Amino acid sequence: MTAVMDFTLPAELEAHEPPEARGLRRDEVRLLVGDQGRVAHHRFTDLPALLRAGDVLVVNTSATMPAAVPVEGAALAVHFSTELSSGRWLVEPRRVRGPATERATDVVAGQRFPLPGGGRVTVRVPFSAGRLWESDVDIGGRDVPDYLAAHGEPVRYSYVPSRWPLSYYQTVFGTTPGSAEMPSASRPFTDRLVSRLVSAGVQFAPVLLHTGLASPESHERPYPERFAVPEQSARLVTAARAQGRRVIAVGTTAVRALETAADEDGTVSAASGWTDLVVTPERGVRVVSGLLTGFHEPRASHLDMLAAIAGTDALDETYAAAVNADYLWHEFGDVNLLLA
Structure with missing residues (x-):
């Protein structure tokens, strides 16, 4: 397995609130373009001038759920992550520490967590080094996204000290609730x-991938997530590649969905289900020629995917430039366009 990139992220480069709270529109965040080792500094509003007519942007239509639910009678919360094909859910019990939460390390199989509205989660099998648990969810036959809409709030970590409404965690493309964390690219x-x-002649190809919970403490490898690539998007992407046009994924989630639906020569077909694909430099990419993404933490597993697209040396240079120029990290931060 490829060793992920390590670097020092100064604390002042963590985005603690949405850009709107910093006096910016959503589309006024900074945009760092890394093109085969060359870097250029822009605002996101420059994007139409940076792309070409005929480029295809692959976007994720998953909407963010308010996936954090308080446990009744305890200083705990349950974060809902991913629905499994068995009907169980992966969840993460976390201990509430003031405005933030931390991993709960004393959870045992069979433990039950009472939730608001008469709900209950029973953890069954440890998953992902024991951080997540395969769990039975009893919410009276209700749909989980509907239950979360009534009782949950957005997942947030210690670098975001204040609560923000769910609307701040949604994207213009999100139509189908299912992501535990915002597809923030x-x-x-x-x-x-x-x-x-x-x-400007740019085309859009929608795909779906419901992103699960990140691991801010331990950076585990990606685990299976639910996805769908529609027939129309598959045809659009395959035609663009055949004509020599660029296919640029918006977010690592879009890469994972698209590359899962591609065969060895890069032909994309309609597909759906759960993907366990992990994109590394050794595996490479078959479809995408660029990626628009946020900035990822040191040692985050997503960095292997970025290296597969941009190349390790170019990625190192891009991230060094981002740190030196004070770009902001995390879901409310700035963005990075990587071109192969």
């Missing part, structure tokens, strides 16, 4: 910017 897009991109 899409956050800077606005209706106006999408219109400008379409007018």
